[in-house]
Amino acid sequence: xxxxxxxxxxxxxxxxxxxxxxxxxxxxxxxxxxxxxxxxxxxxxxxxxxxxxxxxxxxxxxxxxxxxxxxxxxxxxxxxxxxxxxxxxxxxxxxxxxxxxxxxxxxxxxxxxxxxxxxxxxxxxxxxxxxxxxxxxxxxxxxxxxxxxxxxxxxxxxxxxxxxxxxxxxxxxxxxxxxxxxxxxxxxxxxxxxxxxxxxxxxxxxxxxxxxxxxxx
Numbered sequence: 001x002x003x004x005x006x007x008x009x010x011x012x013x014x015x016x017x018x019x020x021x022x023x024x025x026x027x028x029x030x031x032x033x034x035x036x037x038x039x040x041x042x043x044x045x046x047x048x049x050x051x052x053x054x055x056x057x058x059x060x061x062x063x064x065x066x067x068x069x070x071x072x073x074x075x076x077x078x079x080x081x082x083x084x085x086x087x088x089x090x091x092x093x094x095x096x097x098x099x100x101x102x103x104x105x106x107x108x109x110x111x112x113x114x115x116x117x118x119x120x121x122x123x124x125x126x127x128x129x130x131x132x133x134x135x136x137x138x139x140x141x142x143x144x145x146x147x148x149x150x151x152x153x154x155x156x157x158x159x160x161x162x163x164x165x166x167x168x169x170x171x172x173x174x175x176x177x178x179x180x181x182x183x184x185x186x187x188x189x190x191x192x193x194x195x196x197x198x199x200x201x202x203x204x205x206x207x208x209x210x211x212x213x214x215x216x217x
Contacts, residue, residue, distance in 0.1 A: 017067060024073030029084050036088065050087060054094050061099040068174070071106045093171075103210050106172040120169070121150035126176055133182030135190070159196045166204045170211040180215045 021039055026032050033047045040060050046053045061067060069092070074082065092104045128148050135141050142157035151165050170176055178201070183191065201213040 019067060019069045020072050021069060022072045023077055026073070026077055026081065029081065032081070032085060032088070047088075050091055054091050057091065057095045058098055061095065061102045064101050067102050069102060069104045071104065071172070074106050100209060103175065104172060105174050120152055120165075123150055123173075123176070128176065128178045129181060130178060130183075131181045132186045135182075135186060137190070141190070141194070159200060162197065163200050163203070166200065167207065170204070170208040173210065176211040178211060178213045180213065181217050183215050184217055 019039055021035055023032060023035060026035065036042065036047060037044070040057060042053070042056050046056050074085075077085075096102060096104055130144065130148055132141070132144075135144065139157070142155070142162075145151065145162060146155050146157070149166065149169060155161055155165060183194075186194070198213075205211060205213055
């Protein structure tokens with residue numbers, strides 16, 4: 001089956017720019033499948049086989065040109081239907097892992113707003129500026145990280161908690177930059193112990209390469 005897929009028209013070798021998967025009017029899984037199949041020129045049986053669908057999408061994006069795929073209306077679908085789409089998100093993750101030129105995005109503004117202190121807050125700036133210039137102790141450092149990354153009130157203010165919170169923070173988002181300012185002139189002891197933080201940033205970038213961390217000063 002993996003050799004049966006051949007694109008035509010805007011298929012393999014032509015994916016570029018932005019593709020919108022509009023799920024705003026999706027009421028059934030059949031509606032979702034029609035939207036995905038039409039957008040990527042997939043054969044009728046593609047969504048019935050996870051590996052075949054992954055193969056088809058890898059072929060679609062093989063040209064190496066950057067492309068953003070927006071999952072519009074995803075958060076507006078019924079919760080039961082979103083749950084059924086779990087396999088679809090899994091395929092998109094696998095394709096993203098093998099095709100660095102494609103980025104799958106769920107628009108942040110479509111998420112329901114929440115005043116719950118245990119909820120993550122929407123990221124407010126891009127690039128995200130982490131200014132260590134006036135950071136004097138661990139409490140101030142973690143307060144800044146909590147504020148800049150919109151972390152919930154239960155954030156434990158330790159490196160394990162930071163890894164847990166950042167692990168999937170940038171998944172399904174667009175391209176983000178995080179700039180570290182004043183890090184090279186921070187208190188020596190504080191900077192040395194913050195090496196773990198840099199390791200966390202590297203791990204987050206490896207898992208979600210749409211976010212980049214840069215030491216500016």
